[in-house]
Amino acid sequence: MTDHRDPASPEGLIAQSAPPRCRQRWGRRLVQGLAFLVALAVGFGYWRWQTWLQPLGGPEPIQVVIQPGSSSRLIGKQLHQAGVIRSALAWELWSRTFGRDWLFQAGTYALDPNQDMLSVARQLRQGRILQRRLTIPEGWRIEQMAAALAERNWLAADVFIATARVIPPLDWLPPSLNSLEGYLFPDTYLFPVEQVEGSLPDQQKAEIVINAMLQRFAAVALPLFRQHTTSLSLHEWVTLASIVEREAAVPEERALIAGVFLNRLKKGMPLGADPTVEYALNIQQTPDRRLTLAEVHTPSPYNTYLTPGLPPGPIASPGLASLKAVLEPEETDYLYFVARYDGTHVFSKTLAEHEAAQRQILRERQGSPPTSQ
Incomplete structure (x- = not known):
């Protein structure tokens, strides 16, 4: 049976399919449009990512305390709130992808806002915490050391003197000592800021300083003695x-x-x-x-x-x-x-x-x- 509908009529237009060339042209345009949008999104994302990595900038280092057991997400939020990094989201995305094997160390840090986010991450990974320097000259007595510590407001002088009279159970120390005079090795020491300027009791701070000096004596002086007759x-x-x-x-x-x-x-x-x-x-x-x-x-x-x-x-x-x-x-x-x-x-x-x-x-x-x- 012959179909006598007018091809020019609306019914005829609906009934007819688009020519193959027309479909291909629209398909190419659609793919090109999608590709452009994807490229635009990728470009914007890359630009945004690079922006997040850039330093915020600032006149001086910012002190941040990273508590033991802090997650990467918590650290990112802390750094962002302190004004060290631009984006906590960027920190979390980076730590979940590129920094999955990085372990950030707890401690007090002086973080420069003029360094980029990856430099901040490296500082936390390496544990480059804020430290205080103490130089003990040769020939000082315990009282002089105590006075120097008191001048720095680290601890009371009398506490240090009293702690230096308590002899720790080290097998290399001579017996029957009534003081550690002479065995607190003169040198330059670096202490984490929270150990000497934090809320620790003065006696604990004194023990930290004294133990460091005894360890230096054991590492430097004791081998010298044992090598000589x-x-x-x-x-x-x-x-x-x-x-x-x-x-x-x-x-x-x-x-x-x-x-x-x-x-x-x-x-x-x-x-x-x-x-x-x-x-x-x-x-x-x-x-x-x-x-x-x-x-x-x-x-x-x-x-x-x-x-x-x-x-x-x-x-x-x-x-x-x-x-x-x-x-x-x-x-x-x-x-x-x-x-x-x-x-x-x-x-x-x-x-x-x-x-x-x-x-x-x-x-x-x-x-x-x-x-x-």
């Missing part, structure tokens, strides 16, 4: 090195001064060291304030003018150079030395030479006779 015990070695440390104002004289003291010990002569009297009386002599004869004649186990041999223990913390000087002293026939006013010494073999050196120094500068060895 000496007739001195560990305690005698540290004690004599502490006297050398306080006597030797000029580094080049350390080994020579150590040699003189060892010579006197072998002959049974008193050491006659001014620093031991200063330690006993808790004073510090200066060029304008020399020890008096009354002070030199004040009885004390630490007064090496009156008490033969070594004092009961160290009088300060000796540095590595003084410790080495006692183990590697300069071989000499000298038995005496007297200090010039510039810190150097005149060394003598006999008492007559020594007394002549004293008179010469007095002529060079009028004043109270310097006490001598």
Whole structure:
């Protein structure tokens, strides 16, 4: 049966299918449109992602405390709220994809808002926390260390002194110590800020500082002692090195001064060291304030003018150079030395030479006779 409908009629248009070329053209346009939208979305997403990674910027580092057990999501929110990163969402997306194996370490950080998000992540991964520096010079006594800690407002001086009298159970420490004087190694230390400026009790802070110094002694000084053959015990070695440390104002004289003291010990002569009297009386002599004869004649186990041999223990913390000087002293026939006013010494073999050196120094500068060895 023949269909007589007019192809130009609406029914005819509906009944007819679009030509193949028309369908292909519309299909291509649709694909192109979708591709453009996808490219636009990808481009916008990439631009947005790169924007999120950029530094926020700021005049100074921002202090952030990352608590133990914090998740990556919580850290991201914390960093964003503190003004360190631009987006907590970007942090979470990155940590779930590229940073899945990264472990962020707890602690107090000083984070620079002028570094990008990935640099912040690396700092947290490496645990580059905010630290405080403490430098203990050679020859300091425990009281001087305590005063330095108090000046920094880390802890009370008396707490540190009291804690240094409590001897920890370390097998290398000499027995029967009543103080850690001499064994708190002089060096530069770095402590996490929360350990020394946080809310910890002063005694705990003191223990942290003291343990770090004892560990440094065990790592630096103890191997040196064990590598050398000496007739001195560990305690005698540290004690004599502490006297050398306080006597030797000029580094080049350390080994020579150590040699003189060892010579006197072998002959049974008193050491006659001014620093031991200063330690006993808790004073510090200066060029304008020399020890008096009354002070030199004040009885004390630490007064090496009156008490033969070594004092009961160290009088300060000796540095590595003084410790080495006692183990590697300069071989000499000298038995005496007297200090010039510039810190150097005149060394003598006999008492007559020594007394002549004293008179010469007095002529060079009028004043109270310097006490001598």
